[in-house]
Amino acid sequence: MEPDQIQTLMAAFDHTSEAQMRDPHPMYRAFRTQCPVGRSEQHGGFFVVSSYELVKTVFDDYARFSSTEGVGIPPHPYKMLPIDLDPPQQTKFRRVLNPRFTVESVSALAPKVEAKVHELIDAFIERGHADFAAQLVRPLLPAIVLPLLGVPMSDQPQMSAWIEYLTRGRANDLAGVAKAGEQIGAYLMGLVAARRQQPPIDDIMGLLLSSEIDGKPLSDGEIFRVLLIILFGGLDTTSAVMLEALLHLSRNPVDARRLMSGELDWARAIEEFVRYASPIQGLRRTVSEATVLGGQVLVPGDWVFGLHGSANRDPAVFKDADRCVLDRTPNPHLGFGSGAHICLGRNLARLEIRILLQTVLHRIPDYTTPSDFDPEYLAGEARGMKSLPVRFTPGRRRANVRSTEGVA
Amino acid sequence: MPSVTYVQSTGVEYRIDANEGQSLMEAAVGNLVPGIVGDCGGACACATCHVYVEPEWLERAGPITANEEAMLDVVIDRRENSRLACQLKASAALDGIVLRVPESQV
Numbered sequence: 001m002e003p004d005q006i007q008t009l010m011a012a013f014d015h016t017s018e019a020q021m022r023d024p025h026p027m028y029r030a031f032r033t034q035c036p037v038g039r040s041e042q043h044g045g046f047f048v049v050s051s052y053e054l055v056k057t058v059f060d061d062y063a064r065f066s067s068t069e070g071v072g073i074p075p076h077p078y079k080m081l082p083i084d085l086d087p088p089q090q091t092k093f094r095r096v097l098n099p100r101f102t103v104e105s106v107s108a109l110a111p112k113v114e115a116k117v118h119e120l121i122d123a124f125i126e127r128g129h130a131d132f133a134a135q136l137v138r139p140l141l142p143a144i145v146l147p148l149l150g151v152p153m154s155d156q157p158q159m160s161a162w163i164e165y166l167t168r169g170r171a172n173d174l175a176g177v178a179k180a181g182e183q184i185g186a187y188l189m190g191l192v193a194a195r196r197q198q199p200p201i202d203d204i205m206g207l208l209l210s211s212e213i214d215g216k217p218l219s220d221g222e223i224f225r226v227l228l229i230i231l232f233g234g235l236d237t238t239s240a241v242m243l244e245a246l247l248h249l250s251r252n253p254v255d256a257r258r259l260m261s262g263e264l265d266w267a268r269a270i271e272e273f274v275r276y277a278s279p280i281q282g283l284r285r286t287v288s289e290a291t292v293l294g295g296q297v298l299v300p301g302d303w304v305f306g307l308h309g310s311a312n313r314d315p316a317v318f319k320d321a322d323r324c325v326l327d328r329t330p331n332p333h334l335g336f337g338s339g340a341h342i343c344l345g346r347n348l349a350r351l352e353i354r355i356l357l358q359t360v361l362h363r364i365p366d367y368t369t370p371s372d373f374d375p376e377y378l379a380g381e382a383r384g385m386k387s388l389p390v391r392f393t394p395g396r397r398r399a400n401v402r403s404t405e406g407v408a
Numbered sequence: 409m410p411s412v413t414y415v416q417s418t419g420v421e422y423r424i425d426a427n428e429g430q431s432l433m434e435a436a437v438g439n440l441v442p443g444i445v446g447d448c449g450g451a452c453a454c455a456t457c458h459v460y461v462e463p464e465w466l467e468r469a470g471p472i473t474a475n476e477e478a479m480l481d482v483v484i485d486r487r488e489n490s491r492l493a494c495q496l497k498a499s500a501a502l503d504g505i506v507l508r509v510p511e512s513q514v
């Protein structure tokens with residue numbers, strides 16, 4: 001590509017464009033090889049960082065590349081905690097939250113995840129066809145995350161419906177999406193206030209209500225901002241990896257067989273699915289001191305967008321980077337981010353992904369996607385498949401399980 | 409290869425051979441030493457590789473940078489000999505160093 005062509009392509013780069021993000025990898029390759037720090041003129045203008053080494057620098061060096069001005073492009077309407085902080089202030093919030101997200105802590109949720117996956121599969125297994133996105137993956141995650149946050153059972157269907165609307169409506173109804181967002185915000189604020197008046201409950205809300213930072217209890221607003229990122233951080237992202245993995249396994253049945261036989265290691269395979277899907281394609285940092293990155297002069301206030309999605313396909317680090325190689329090792333991917341803000345919920349995500357894939361392969365081993373299936377993606381910082389239609393030999397519901405069809 | 413000993417709060421010792429230049433966080437994580445988490449991958453940004461350096465090694469461990477100082481402020485139970493293992497590099501000078509792992513890291 002000629003230098004002026006790459007500049008033009010870069011100037012037009014917009015991660016919120018579904019057309020550009022349907023298959024962004026040829027574009028990323030051009031960025032990495034010709035312009036690893038370039039300038040997009042979209043959304044007010046920002047620098048785009050695409051090589052593994054420089055993306056890692058941006059997310060590791062919080063002294064130069066700060067999160068305190070927000071991490072989305074365009075900026076998100078709410079400040080969220082602790083994602084919109086830098087260490088050491090950010091670290092204090094992580095200290096409070098980390099114990100709930102260790103491998104040991106999240107493993108207690110395994111039976112619940114498994115039961116929910118079974119329940120969702122029961123609702124369509126007799127039919128021989130389904131949309132894995134709408135009927136399995138998207139309804140699964142709120143069912144796990146909402147109780148964790150302290151949303152009572154009676155309110156979960158309503159919250160799930162708002163969340164589903166947020167995800168589905170993004171493509172065509174921004175006003176409706178904003179309204180659903182406001183409803184979720186108002187609901188969570190009300191929930192925080194109500195919980196202050198109630199006896200303590202041992203969940204994340206309870207943890208936040210009883211914790212102190214700098215010797216002071218968290219305010220309602222702070223708790224709300226933490227709940228928001230935990231809620232939204234774990235939905236679209238985990239879905240994106242699950243759907244990409246399900247598609248890969250339908251197209252590569254040998255991989256599915258090798259996973260089920262134990263020939264391939266699940267933990268390693270899941271890291272590769274995370275790398276390959278890169279559920280967060282990129283995030284923003286704001287330059288806080290004059291610096292140079294990859295030869296590009298940056299001044300305080302400049303927006304820098306580090307592309308995890310491109311870094312994870314950088315051939316300087318990953319051999320056969322565009323192939324999903326389930327026994328890839330080592331696999332130093334940035335799919336969960338890098339540095340201080342590395343995904344808080346990554347151990348829960350790994351657990352959810354493994355249980356979902358194992359259960360699907362066990363109960364619906366012959367599912368296939370249409371041979372001409374060309375996935376469409378929701379675009380934004382998070383990128384995930386909109387739908388995943390599958391066909392399979394109808395199976396039987398588990399005994400004594402009531403249908404949950406219609407649960408959003 | 410410089411040898412490093414990580415002593416758990418239970419008294420159990422893990423003695424490993426680190427690669428020259430490798431951080432003592434990476435050496436611990438790579439050898440599955442319990443209690444050293446290293447969430448941020450060594451960017452001095454998460455304070456989950458906190459260790460207590462045995463006093464006789466403290467001086468040889470070198471100075472604390474401003475970044476490390478800021479992060480040490482948020483570890484659980486900071487003491488005079490607290491350091492972040494990601495900021496200590498395996499070297500001949502530290503061959504034989506003994507680090508104590510705090511009871512809780514997260």
